[in-house]
Structures are given as structure tokens and as C-alpha cells.
Amino acid sequence: MNLEILGISVLWLFLFGYVIIGSIDFGAGFFNAYSVLTGRQHILTHIIQRYLSPVWEITNVFLVFFFVGTVGFFPKTAFYYGTTLLVPASIGIILLSIRGSYYAFESYGSRGHKGYSFMYGVAGLLLPAALSVVLTISEGGFISLRNGQPVLDYWGLFTSPLTWSIVVLAIAAVLYISAVFLTWYANKANDVGATNLLRKYALIWAIPLVIAVIGIMVELRRHNPDHYARMVEVWYLFVISAIMFVITVWLIWQRKNYGMALTLLVGQFAFAFFAYGISHYPFLLYPHLTLYDSFTNKAMAIALVIAFIAGFCLLIPSLYLVLKLFLFDKDYIRGKENGHV
């Protein structure tokens, strides 16, 4: 394996991490706001806050890690994506800021502020939309070079059916992932009311997820035939993903083994995510930028890999500690102790 592949694999892995834990976060915000508006707050809010409060900052770091790593390994991406993403990324930052500050403000300040929970919930839906625009752009066709500078075709982007199918997928996936995770978490907390409600959400959001995936396949075939052809080459990965999805939904339907359902959910998205990534190879931005012509020099690549390994040795035990304390600690999940400072 060469350094380019290693670099992008590491980054893709972190982006995957962000997709999963970010989705739980975004979706939870939406369900929380929805429950406030429909007067069912007492069912969900405790479960959601107990999980999210200690980890919101960690969630954010996954994203920071991804974009800092991308510019580090592939400095040319700063030139193409930096210039063109100013507006969507800035909107993303503003939404992230609203969410990031919400936890701290909410946990310690004005508990139960309706307007803020609402904004928070809406931000949770707009964020995946704003961030997924990057995926659409990477498919090519929206960036052209004018006087040697990349320019984004906003009109083309907003009127493209591909954009909207990716946005729908992002939102549906967020709500589905979040609902499955929270079903498991609520069940672990022996909270029957929350489990039932979240189980219902999980089943509901499975439907648009399937529709959006089919929509994207159709659109991509038209928009970027090369990419589509490469996706067909790794069809078996998508099939594994689909099988995992079906079993997850079945388990949730049968109300059994939520832990297995959660594992399969992660597996399903991992296979789909990596299959998508592999078929995108070798382009970072079709057709302007490949993995190879944007890669940093060898000395920096080696330094980054070493830093990455060293950093990982620090992070894995720490993350394990977090999981042990907040995800697998029965007393904490059930809220027997109100532990925060």
C-alpha cells in the first residue's frame, strides 16, 4: 500500500467516524426538538442528554481531524475546495457553532429553552445538507476554472437532482442512524417509553433511506458514468451492506437484540461508505484533482503518518475509557447518579 492510499484511508475512516457519531448527534437534536414541539419531551430528553453531553466535543473533533488531515495530506484540496466551498462551509460552521454552544448553554444555563431547542433541531437537519454538498461537488461538473481560479456554479448545484438526492440520503441516514442508536441506548436504560418511540422512528426513517439510495444510483449513472461504472465493479460490497440493513430492520421490527442491530447498522454504513470511497478512486475532485497530483511531499507524508500512529496510541485507550464510563456503565445510563460538575 502506498502512502497516498494510506492517507486517504485514514481520513476516510475518520470521516466515517464523524458520519456515525455526528449522525447520532444531529438526529438526537432533531428528535429532541420534535418531542418538545409535540409535548413528549419527558420521554426523550433525559436519554438524549445523558448520552450526548459528555461527547459533543469529541464529536466535533472528528470533523476537525478530517479537514485538517485532508489539507495536510492533500494541500491542493485547499486550493480547489477552499475557494469554492466558502459559502456552504461557512454556513456549516455557523450551524455547528449553534449546536456546539447549545450543549454547554443548555446543560448549565437555561435548561429547556424552547426556541434554542428548536433552532438546535433544525440545525441538525440543515447541517448534513450543508456538509453533503461537498460530496455532490466532488462528483464533478460544478466547478470550472476561470482565469486559473476555481469557480462554483451555484445555480447548477442547486438545480441538480443529484444534489437533492444526496441531501435526502444524508438527512434520512442521520435520522435512521440516530434512531437505531438511541433505541439501543434507551433499551439499555430500561426506558420502555423512549425505546418504543425511538424504535418507531427507526422503522419510519428506514423507508426514505432506501428510496434515496436508489435515487442516487440513477442520478449518478447520468451525472458521472465513470464513477457509476466503478461502483458496479464493487457491487458485492453494496450487497453486503444491503443485507446488513435488512437484518437490522428485521431485528428492530422483532424488538430483539438491539445490540446486534446497532453493530449491523455500523457495518452496513461502513461497507456502503467504503465502497463509495473505493469507487471514487482516484479522484478527489472529478476530473480536476486526483489523489496523486494533490499529494503532499514524501517527507511530510511520513511525518504525518508517524504523528498519526503516535496520536492514535494516545486516543484509543482514552476513547475506550469514555465508552466504558458513558456507554457501557449501567448506572450512568440509567441516570442513577447525577454526576456532572
Place this chain on the structure above:
Amino acid sequence: MDNGNAVYYSRVLTELTLSFHIIYATIGVGVPLMIMIAQWVGIKKNDEHYILLARRLARGFVITVAVGVVTGTAIGLQLSLLWPNFMQLAGNVIALPLFMETFAFFFEAIFLGIYLYTWDRFENQKKHLLLLIPVAIGASMSAVFITIVNAFMNAPQGFDVVNGQLVNIKPVLAMLNPAMPTKVGHVLVTAYMTSAFVLAAIAAYRILKGSVHIYYKKALFLYMKLGLVFSVATLVIGDFSAKYLVEYQPEKLAAAEWHFETEKGAPLKLFGVINGEEVKYAIKVPYALSILAHTNPVAEVTGLNEFPKDETPPLYIHYLFDTMVMIGTFMIVFSAIFVFGKIKKWKFISSNWFRWIIVAGGPLSIIALEAGWWLAEVGRQPWILYKYMKVADAATTSEHVDLMLVLFCLLYLVLGIGSVVVLLRMFRKNPIEKEIADRQADRSGAGL
């Protein structure tokens, strides 16, 4: 290609984001250390007041850290969004510390989460102290790495340029650039100093508002002592920074000092106003600039006239330099009087007027911090990468920067007001007297 507007607005937006971010970032770097020290003193003296101090500080810290994290994410992305050409070039050489910064940040985030949400889970206070150590280390290390990036922009090295291409890249050498030691040192100690004085100011304010609890007096004395130590360290490292500038960036020091002609035995100009090259109303301290620059009263100091006109920074940085140095000096003298007076049991340090000055010390330190950063950043105009790339060549070509500037102004307004309101409400609703009473009630309840 004309992107004059984009350059201008990119500069304004970056300055706005950074100026807002550094207030929270500085607190984010300094306060974990202050919490850790309070916790440690509490364990050592077996005094519950210090443990409570640590706990209450941590609660307030969550709010500032949240704003620090989100504005830090903003500036992290804005580097690529507003300065794509710079990041494309410099990313080849300086990605390593940026990358390491995210690890430090990660490390801090993990343990901060654990620390905040495991309170009262452990009987032993030492375990809380153990959780605080990685938080403080992570916070300081992220400041170290990000300051290394900034130092690199001032003193780029670790690469060669052949036909416009960067070759022979040495990432570690780029990190160990000559500006690094003084920059990193200065940033760290000023963060500790500012945090200490801000916390002392809060304690003094509570006492002035009629709180008679011994808790505030303990907190005040602890943080004034720490403030004194770190402000003296700031002075020492600040002096090294000046000597660094003489060696590597003489035009920055010359502009900050309004020193136009190269001369021996150069005087130091304090205050004053400038009109063209004519300096009015300034206090001249003979030989002082030579001493500052070379530790030798008759040494020669290079003047601003030696440099091409289009490569010198704007002259208003002198006012920033004055502000920073004056406040720093004042805080040293003032905190020394307080600490000395406390030991000698002088009466006037417990008087109201003296405490009001302590209260002013908090905001003053933050003003000095801002002035110092503006001096450092504006002082390397017109370069973004000193001697390699000018600011105008680095900026985005996007036409929407002005609109983004408006959006971010609104965001920072909301975050700024929100954080202050939440903090005030948090401590007003739960004053220390109430918290101590609650804890005692809990204890006796548990004992029964």
C-alpha cells in the same frame, strides 16, 4: 485578476474570528491549569474550599470552552476557505503541527468530558486531579502546536525553493523555527497570566459586592500569587521576543518603536502620536531601545528607513506595543504590591479602591492580550509567509466574503452575549454560600 475586495474582507473576517477566538482560547488554555492547581491545593491542605473552587471553575469553564471550540473550528476551516493559496503552499511544510494540534485537542476533549461528567462518582479527590492533568496538558499542547504554525509564518524554514517549487521539505525543522521558542513561551505564560488575573478579578468583584465568605479571599490570594508569577515570566519572555525580532524581523520592532534612522544608543519612545515621520509628545528614554534590543546601551539598532517602503508594516502598531507593555508592567507591579502587602498585612490592600483595581486587572489583561496579537500579526504586514508570500496573493477569489463577514459578526454577537448571560445566571443562581450549605445538607442526609 483583481480580488482587492476579497483580500480586504478576508483580512477583516480573519481578524474578527481570531480576536473573538483568542479570548476564549486563552481562557481555555489557562483555566484548566488554574482548576488543577486549586484541586491540588485543596488536596494538599485538605481544605474543601479549594475543591469547591475547582468544581465551580470547571462549571464556568464548560461555557467558555464551548465557545472556544466552535470558534476554533471556524478559524480552522477559514484558513482554507479564506487563504486557499497560502494553505496549498504552506500545507506542504507546516501540516504536521496543525495535525498534532488536533490530537492535543482530541485528548483534551476526551478527558474534559470524563472530568465533567464523573463528578461525585469517585470518592477520592485525587482521581479528579488525575483527570485534570491530561485536560491541562492537552489545552497547553494545542496552544503550543498552533503557535508553532504561527511562528512558521513569521520565520519560515525547513524547505528550499527551486523554480517556484518547494523541495527538500523537513517538517520537523519547520516546526523548530527560530520564532518558535519565544512565541510559544509568550503565548503560554500570557494565557496563564490572563486566566489568573481574570479569576482574581471575579473573586475581588464578589467581595466588593458584599460576599464575606472566606472562600473568595482564598481564591483571590491564590490567583494573585499565580498572576504575579506568570506576569514576571511574561516580562522575561517578552524581552527575549524583542531580541528575537532584532535578529530576524527588525522592521517589526522598528515600526513598533517608530525607530526610523539606524543609530547607536537608540532611545525608546513611549506613547506619543505620529504625523508622517514626525513623532510628537513621546517620552524618550535614552539608550533604552539599544538595551532592549542588544543588552548594550550603545549598540546599533536598525531603523525603518533601511527597508523597502512596500515591505514595512503600518506604524500604528506602536500604540499596540505601548498598550501591551504598559498593562503588563502595571500588572506585575500591582500584583507584587498585593502579594507583598498581604504577607506584611498592609491594610490598604483590603480597601475598596484597591479591589476595584484588581477587578479592572481582568479586562486589562485581555486588552493586553488582544493588543499583543494585533501587534504580532499586523507587524508582519505585508507578508503572510514572511519573505515568501504576500497577503494579497494568498486570499480567496470568491466574491462572497463580505456576506460571510456579516454572518459571522452575527454569530459572534450571539455567542458572546449568550456565554456571558449563561455564566452570570449560573453563578448568580448558585452562590458559594448556597452551594456550601447544599453540600452540608447532602452530607448529613447521607450520614443518616
